[in-house]
Amino acid sequence: MKTLTKLNLVALACAAALGAQASTTELKLLATLKQAYPGTAFDTVTATPIPHVFEVWMGDNVGFVADTRPDYMIFGRLVDLRAMRDLTAPKLQKRAGAASPSAQTAAPIDVLQLPLADAITSTQGKGERVIYLFTDPHCLYCRQLEPELAKILNLRIYNFMVPFQDQALPLRIWCATDRLAAWRSAVSGTLDGQGAPAQCAHPLDRNLALASKLGVQGTPTLFFADGARETGFISASEIEAHLAQAASSHHASKNPKE
Structure with missing residues (x-):
């Protein structure tokens, strides 16, 4: 029993030493980053x-x-x-x-108040159904979402770029002659933020402020016509379900029950 107790003590001492070492490494790295x-x-x-x-x-x-x-x-x-x-x-x-505790409730937003001029717009088919999308061209899940969105017919997408990571690539996209083509090149990996910094009037700072106001903490975040949101990668079938729900909510608001 005494031997077991000593072994336990040695194990605890080793664990404490490793924990202290890890903590020291983390503190040193934090100090290095802050200084640099x-x-x-x-x-x-x-x-x-x-x-x-x-x-x-x-x-x-x-x-x-x-x-x-x-x-x-x-x-x-x-x-x-x-x-x-x-x-x-x-x-x-x-x-x-x-x-933002209110973000946890994911309360619907008023999509009519969104500044659409600050978004990149794309249309598939007639574009009668609408998605308001907060994305970052660096975001892996945003890139994975693009093929899912391409599967959906009769859709208009308002893409609000939020530079959560850096502004170089979003700026290159926004300042391009064809923003939509530049966005598609970026998410396919053929356009990056290297080279001379792009210069033009842009909405990126406003988009960051808008994202903060709406409680958007990550990308992609999708808003639908009824103001409902979905955060993270979702499939085309899930998006279709949300679009159907949004259409149903809109129809109900137009034709309230007596």
Whole structure:
């Protein structure tokens, strides 16, 4: 029994030492980032399941940095492919709820108040059905959503770009002669934000403010004609169901029961 107790104590001591070491590494990396990039508000640094890769929070945005090369950052989400589980999504949702409790209720918005001139518009068929989409060209899930949207007939899409990660690529898209073609090139990977900075009047700052006002904390976020929202990647069939519900709600409002 005494031997077992000693082993337990040794194990606890080792665990405490490893925890302290991890904590020290996180604190050192946080200090390094703050010193190197004083213009960015870094909040927390925590270890991930990947050795030497750390999760870095900057307000509502998250990136991933290797402690061996803190001059590079990967934006997006960390996904456990074996379990097919998004490890970042619950943290995004938790932060969204803490920052804006009203966002958790996902109350419908008044889509008639949206500034459509600040969006890139595309039309499929007659465009009688409408989606208001908040996206980021860097966002993996936004890119995956594009083929699903292409399957839907009779649809108009208002795409509000929100530069959650950086403005270079969104600016290149907005300042292009053909914005829709530039957007499609960006999400297909043939257009990036490299080269001379694009210069033109743009709505990106307004779109960020609008996203904050509406409680949009991640991309893609879709709003439908009835003001209902859906956050994250969804399939074409799910979008069709939302469009049908929005049409039903609109019809009910036009023809209220006596």
